[in-house]
Amino acid sequence: MSGKYILIVDDDPDLVETVSMMLESKGFEVGKAYDGIEGEEAIKKRRPDVLILDVMMPRKNGYQLCKELKSNKWTQEIPVILLTAVGEAVPTTSYSHADGMSVEAEDFIPKPVDAATLVEAVQRLL
Amino acid sequence: MTDQYTVLVVDDEKVLRDGCTLVLQPEGYRVLTAANGQEALDQLAAEPVNVVLCDLKMPVMGALEVLEQTSVRYPGIPVIIMTGLGTVADAVECMKKGAYDFVTKPFSIDHLCLVVKRALEKQLLEQQTRQLQEEQARNLYNLAMEQSRMHTIVNCMADGVLVTNQDGEVVLCNSTLMQLLGVKAPPPHPGPMQAYVGDRDFQVAIESLLTGGNRSEARFIAQELCQNRIHLRALSAPFSGPDNQVLGTVTVFHDVTHFKELDEMKNDFVRMVSHELRSPLAAIKQQHAVILDGLAGDLTGKQRELLTRAHAKIQGLLDLINDLLDVTKMEAGYGQLEQAPLDLRETLGEVVELLRERASSQKVTLKLEAPDGLPLIRADRRSMDEVFSNLVSNAINYSPDGGEVRIAAVSRGDYLEVVVQDQGIGIEAEEIAKIFDKFYRVKSPKTRQVIGTGLGLALVKGLIEAHRGSVDVESEVGKGTAFRVKLPTVGAAKGVDAGK
Numbered sequence: 001m002s003g004k005y006i007l008i009v010d011d012d013p014d015l016v017e018t019v020s021m022m023l024e025s026k027g028f029e030v031g032k033a034y035d036g037i038e039g040e041e042a043i044k045k046r047r048p049d050v051l052i053l054d055v056m057m058p059r060k061n062g063y064q065l066c067k068e069l070k071s072n073k074w075t076q077e078i079p080v081i082l083l084t085a086v087g088e089a090v091p092t093t094s095y096s097h098a099d100g101m102s103v104e105a106e107d108f109i110p111k112p113v114d115a116a117t118l119v120e121a122v123q124r125l126l
Numbered sequence: 127m128t129d130q131y132t133v134l135v136v137d138d139e140k141v142l143r144d145g146c147t148l149v150l151q152p153e154g155y156r157v158l159t160a161a162n163g164q165e166a167l168d169q170l171a172a173e174p175v176n177v178v179l180c181d182l183k184m185p186v187m188g189a190l191e192v193l194e195q196t197s198v199r200y201p202g203i204p205v206i207i208m209t210g211l212g213t214v215a216d217a218v219e220c221m222k223k224g225a226y227d228f229v230t231k232p233f234s235i236d237h238l239c240l241v242v243k244r245a246l247e248k249q250l251l252e253q254q255t256r257q258l259q260e261e262q263a264r265n266l267y268n269l270a271m272e273q274s275r276m277h278t279i280v281n282c283m284a285d286g287v288l289v290t291n292q293d294g295e296v297v298l299c300n301s302t303l304m305q306l307l308g309v310k311a312p313p314p315h316p317g318p319m320q321a322y323v324g325d326r327d328f329q330v331a332i333e334s335l336l337t338g339g340n341r342s343e344a345r346f347i348a349q350e351l352c353q354n355r356i357h358l359r360a361l362s363a364p365f366s367g368p369d370n371q372v373l374g375t376v377t378v379f380h381d382v383t384h385f386k387e388l389d390e391m392k393n394d395f396v397r398m399v400s401h402e403l404r405s406p407l408a409a410i411k412q413q414h415a416v417i418l419d420g421l422a423g424d425l426t427g428k429q430r431e432l433l434t435r436a437h438a439k440i441q442g443l444l445d446l447i448n449d450l451l452d453v454t455k456m457e458a459g460y461g462q463l464e465q466a467p468l469d470l471r472e473t474l475g476e477v478v479e480l481l482r483e484r485a486s487s488q489k490v491t492l493k494l495e496a497p498d499g500l501p502l503i504r505a506d507r508r509s510m511d512e513v514f515s516n517l518v519s520n521a522i523n524y525s526p527d528g529g530e531v532r533i534a535a536v537s538r539g540d541y542l543e544v545v546v547q548d549q550g551i552g553i554e555a556e557e558i559a560k561i562f563d564k565f566y567r568v569k570s571p572k573t574r575q576v577i578g579t580g581l582g583l584a585l586v587k588g589l590i591e592a593h594r595g596s597v598d599v600e601s602e603v604g605k606g607t608a609f610r611v612k613l614p615t616v617g618a619a620k621g622v623d624a625g626k
Binding site: 012 | 401404405407408409410411412413415416419421422444
């Protein structure tokens with residue numbers, strides 16, 4: 001998976017670090033940003049092959065950033081995985097899934113992130 | 127002798143006074159005598175007298191004057207006039223003035239006795255009549271008092287009271303309830319329910335109490351409703367006549383707005399704290415996962431073991447927080463529940479599919495019995511998911527190796543019944559009442575291994591009741607437990623509507 005660039009945007013540095021360790025161990029190149037605005041700038045600097053986006057963030061939240069990217073023809077092709085804490089109490093994820101889909105994210109992963117699930121989701125979108 | 131009667135004989139002739147005394151005393155009367163009207167009045171003032179025998183013409187004061195006085199002062203005492211034949215006309219005049227009777231001199235002993243006796247009887251009857259009249263007046267007064275007292279009590283109650291007749295029309299609504307409901311002027315009595323309580327569910331409940339419905343069910347309905355931003359808890363019960371026919375309903379309304387606000391604050395607080403706890407916990411769990419995956423270097427066996435156990439504890443905490451969030455969501459109101467016709471067979475199928483892997487890892491078989499053509503229920507899909515996931519995963523957790531969990535859905539007319547039956551350790555009888563309480567967990571060596579939050583069944587019960595269903599449990603220690611869920615079908619809900 002060398003050469004594939006994944007951008008992770010989350011306001012919790014611990015989460016960013018662990019997610020990038022999971023991806024780096026599989027040979028991905030990882031970029032880091034810590035809120036929506038920083039994420040936006042990072043995307044302008046280097047277009048990611050997959051964007052991993054937290055929902056609850058200061059300045060600009062994940063839903064907002066995702067919507068903006070999807071309505072811009074230069075960025076709408078970037079696959080987005082949303083990380084959120086909503087709806088993990090039940091074995092089904094249909095509820096949270098529906099929320100993610102309404103902002104046209106390609107996938108949804110509940111927090112805390114499971115390495116196997118994450119890597120599988122990323123690979124599917126490449 | 128207490129019931130000895132006293133006769134006052136008034137005559138200026140001593141012979142006659144003595145004669146009367148001689149006649150009346152043997153008959154059991156006490157006899158007083160007076161020589162003229164003035165003496166007679168003095169006697170009357172001095173002691174009680176039952177009958178007066180009075181000569182017509184006397185010196186100092188005659189019978190006419192005596193009558194004038196007695197008719198005013200002693201109206202209850204009959205006066206009998208004694209008169210000579212030549213003065214009968216005067217005697218008649220006396221009768222007009224209120225004398226009871228007259229006897230003409232000379233009179234026979236029998237005649238005198240008879241007249242006196244009749245006078246006494248008349249006096250007695252008058253007394254009784256008077257007593258009865260007084261009693262009646264008193265009763266009427268008491269009745270009026272009782273009515274106004276009831277009226278006052280009902281109107282002064284801090285709770286609202288609403289009474290309907292057989293047709294569901296409002297016949298009584300106390301002033302507290304008028305205020306609570308925001309009803310300005312009292313509509314005509316009996317008035318339509320719509321003019322008082324707009325809540326459709328309440329109207330349906332009253333109708334169902336009036337039509338009798340299922341007699342075996344508890345004969346009262348508890349509801350919560352909201353009108354003009356005031357939250358009311360309503361307890362409705364029917365009342366019946368002597369032949370058990372329902373004549374109407376009585377509902378007591380209690381204002382629970384304040385509790386609702388407190389509850390809301392509590393829910394907000396729990397929600398906020400839960401969110402604040404969840405994020406760092408999720409991060410910690412993820413860090414553990416990275417270490418356990420060996421991404422941060424190799425681990426010794428012991429390190430791995432300790433971290434794995436810590437990992438499970440963190441997961442337990444995350445589950446608890448998620449359940450807490452679900453409970454607050456549930457308590458925040460069922461208004462958000464999206465209730466659409468739902469084929470429960472699909473939901474049960476999905477739940478069983480999702481849990482099959484976990485069941486087989488614990489060597490438990492899942493068996494779903496849901497025949498074709500089950501009636502639809504009106505329900506929130508996600509809630510039903512949650513209810514049956516909870517019940518089935520509980521059943522798996524408490525099942526022995528090789529056990530079977532049976533999930534069976536059956537149509538029972540107005541409602542759909544789902545039984546989740548396991549062959550597990552069972553629940554002690556004294557625990558059964560408590561298992562639906564929040565945070566309650568059965569503590570025993572056999573259940574120690576099962577990780578749980580104690581919120582699952584509270585959630586199940588809350589969600590089912592929000593769907594107007596019920597859940598009960600039968601259990602035998604060592605044999606197994608069965609949870610029986612009843613949910614009204616779409617048809618049943620329509621039936622109530624059609625009854626309107």
